[in-house]
Amino acid sequence: MNLEPLRELARDRLTGRTVIVITSGKGGVGKSTIASLMALIISRYGRTTLVDLDIHGTSIPRAMGVQGRVHEVSKEGIEPIRVLENLGIISIRGIIGSRYVVLPGEREGSVMEALLAFTNYGDSRFVIIDMPPGMSDELLVLGRVTNFMPIIVTTPSKQSLYVVEDLIRYLIDAKQQPRYLIVNMSYLQHDASIIRPFGDANTAYELGKRYGLSIIELPIDPSLEGYIGSIINYRGELLSKLEQIVKAIAEK
Amino acid sequence: MVAVHEWSLAAAIVDSVDKWARDNNVNSVIKVVVEVPTIAMIDLEVLRDAFNMLKQESRLANAELEVRQVSPRFRCRACGYVFSEDDVNKQLRELMGEYGEEYPLHLMPDLAPTLLKCPRCGSHDIEMLESQIRVTEVVTK
Numbered sequence: 001m002n003l004e005p006l007r008e009l010a011r012d013r014l015t016g017r018t019v020i021v022i023t024s025g026k027g028g029v030g031k032s033t034i035a036s037l038m039a040l041i042i043s044r045y046g047r048t049t050l051v052d053l054d055i056h057g058t059s060i061p062r063a064m065g066v067q068g069r070v071h072e073v074s075k076e077g078i079e080p081i082r083v084l085e086n087l088g089i090i091s092i093r094g095i096i097g098s099r100y101v102v103l104p105g106e107r108e109g110s111v112m113e114a115l116l117a118f119t120n121y122g123d124s125r126f127v128i129i130d131m132p133p134g135m136s137d138e139l140l141v142l143g144r145v146t147n148f149m150p151i152i153v154t155t156p157s158k159q160s161l162y163v164v165e166d167l168i169r170y171l172i173d174a175k176q177q178p179r180y181l182i183v184n185m186s187y188l189q190h191d192a193s194i195i196r197p198f199g200d201a202n203t204a205y206e207l208g209k210r211y212g213l214s215i216i217e218l219p220i221d222p223s224l225e226g227y228i229g230s231i232i233n234y235r236g237e238l239l240s241k242l243e244q245i246v247k248a249i250a251e252k
Numbered sequence: 253m254v255a256v257h258e259w260s261l262a263a264a265i266v267d268s269v270d271k272w273a274r275d276n277n278v279n280s281v282i283k284v285v286v287e288v289p290t291i292a293m294i295d296l297e298v299l300r301d302a303f304n305m306l307k308q309e310s311r312l313a314n315a316e317l318e319v320r321q322v323s324p325r326f327r328c329r330a331c332g333y334v335f336s337e338d339d340v341n342k343q344l345r346e347l348m349g350e351y352g353e354e355y356p357l358h359l360m361p362d363l364a365p366t367l368l369k370c371p372r373c374g375s376h377d378i379e380m381l382e383s384q385i386r387v388t389e390v391v392t393k
């Protein structure tokens with residue numbers, strides 16, 4: 001008998017919502033920051049649940065300043081921790097507390113599936129998913145339970161872009177065509193001059209052209225570090241740059 | 253432990269069996285057998301009540317639920333030691349003491365390898381069988 005109770009529940013609970021997945025083949029490119037900022041913006045358009053699927057390197061609770069908070073559980077499932085009236089977050093931190101998470105590969109997928117299945121999304125119109133680095137179970141698990149909209153994050157470095165190209169090709173093969181490639185840490189504005197620490201973004205633009213993705217370049221904003229723990233108060237340039245994507249998605 | 257998570261498990265059972273019945277043109281399911289891992293400390297009475305409530309509008313409306321509790325088996329990949337729940341009983345009790353109401357294995361028994369250590373060598377590299385709720389049998393009319 002080949003029934004998958006958790007998979008079915010996850011599928012059921014995600015049906016009818018817009019699921020946006022922030023992903024990259026590479027680590028350290030700013031996925032969690034971008035996922036947090038996009039969740040903040042999109043929650044102006046409707047109720048939003050932000051799920052931190054990076055079970056080994058959970059970052060969302062810290063960015064939002066709710067690390068140490070534990071999820072309540074109701075008959076409807078695991079309750080998101082509200083950070084704004086319209087925005088709740090879900091993460092493994094809220095289940096396992098401050099312990100580290102080291103799991104054999106075959107357990108990762110089922111933990112992710114359980115997180116997606118047991119969450120009470122309530123009346124959330126949007127679900128934003130912050131992915132772990134790499135291309136592993138998380139992509140397969142999500143593919144089984146929902147049609148999602150991938151948003152790819154990279155830096156302008158060729159090291160990152162080469163990996164990201166694999167991810168784009170995989171997503172196209174899996175019929176989850178990505179529309180946006182966010183080139184994070186693209187430049188730094190210093191007085192009147194623009195510095196590009198990782199070189200120009202030409203390779204990223206070429207990639208965008210080849211696979212049909214719009215490019216959004218984001219600057220390095222040194223003030224952002226000061227908002228770790230209170231990212232809901234951030235009003236800097238990254239936010240205004242991301243607003244254009246969010247507007248296009250939310251008003252579709 | 254406040255037994256509410258059982259409602260999500262019951263929803264998962266009803267959802268998956270109902271979908272299976274629809275896909276296979278089965279109009280009435282009369283019995284569902286599930287296995288739950290003992291380490292999840294599931295309240296079977298609440299699970300059954302939730303099942304009976306949630307099944308109403310589905311092809312399981314006349315189904316009874318049989319639950320078998322299965323004790324997971326473990327094998328350490330680092331030293332090869334094969335062990336059972338009894339061998340990690342002390343660790344499980346400590347976890348329950350530490351987390352109280354928020355005992356994580358209740359929600360996600362798959363987290364066991366990161367919360368437990370091999371009783372012989374202390375490794376987290378633990379293979380685990382029977383770790384998740386499973387539907388093992390569906391009887392139809």
